[in-house]
Amino acid sequence: MKRFASLIVLISLLVGFESYAQKNEMDVEAAKAYNEGNSLLKAGNYEGAVKQYDIALKTSTDYRIYYQKGIALKKQGKLQEAEAAFKSAIQSNPNFDISYNGLGGVYFEEGKYLDAADAFKKFGELTKNKTMKDKANEYVARSLAKLAEEEKSDGKLDKALEHLNEAIKYYSLDAAYITLAMIEIDNGNFQKAIDATDAVIAMKNSSLKGAAYYYRGLAYKKLNDSAKARENFELAKKDPQYKKLSDYELNNMK
Structure with missing residues (x-):
């Protein structure tokens, strides 16, 4: 991020x-x-x-x-x-x-x-x-996504979601979708989190696909779908930034 x-x-x-x-x-x-x-x-x-x-x-x-x-x-x-x-x-x-x-x-x-x-x-x-x-439009989205990050850190999840959803209306921003997925996992809305990560994975040039696979793995884990969770963690670990986190999740699933 x-x-x-x-x-x-x-x-x-x-x-x-x-x-x-x-x-x-x-x-x-x-x-x-x-x-x-x-x-x-x-x-x-x-x-x-x-x-x-x-x-x-x-x-x-x-x-x-x-x-x-x-x-x-x-x-x-x-x-x-x-x-x-x-x-x-x-x-x-x-x-x-x-x-x-x-x-x-x-x-x-x-x-x-x-x-x-x-x-x-x-x-x-x-x-x-x-x-x-x-x-x-892109700059509007980036500004709102940064604002949402701050609000998430302050525990203002509803406000963060409001700004993230507005950001995405202006521009399909991968970072906004990742933060959205994180919040939806915290809120227990696992399918919404998966939908958000799917949007990033579908992007041609996003550098955040490792994050998308990791959070999609977490969402599937919460849904008790071990096979899909494992599949996504294996993909996420190809990104050095998410290798340790993914290995941790995979080891705990054995």
Whole structure:
């Protein structure tokens, strides 16, 4: 379940504005600083980019400046400042879709998963790009799945189930199905747990199939179907992460 840690890279959508700001959209000095900031951002000089964006903001409150500043700040790990920049971009232009994506990415890294889901939902509503809409739905699901993990840890199983079921409606996320299976086993809903693991096993590229076989094995064990339980534990042990757990279950079934 630790795979979420690296997923935030997907959430940062750096959109470089290749076309330079027109004079009728920004004053000359702001446009000059903005363009210089973009060049520094592309070169990886994030601190220098922020300085240029701040210069541009002295004479212009254009939403694009705030957005690019947010990207540069996020690249530096300055999440609170990046959050403020993306919020300013949204205040300046509430219909600028990718600002919500940037804000959602910051919220995700800050662990504010409900806020992240709301931001990504707004991104999905506004974007006209189908690929980005699909990504927005995926990010909503990932945020809700992380929220459900926290709620499960806090013993709030009903709330966790609510968010997992919502997550799956947005995107068929393997991690959400695994957490769903775990909770359904705890709740004694073994067939529902099996259905959840089946969804993961049917996925072509999921890296969580070992987990799916393990929890499906547990569900069949609870249903007193030893043959199917053993079959699934044998499949699960091929995943190094679940080998010890599966061997333990298999040894106890002898």
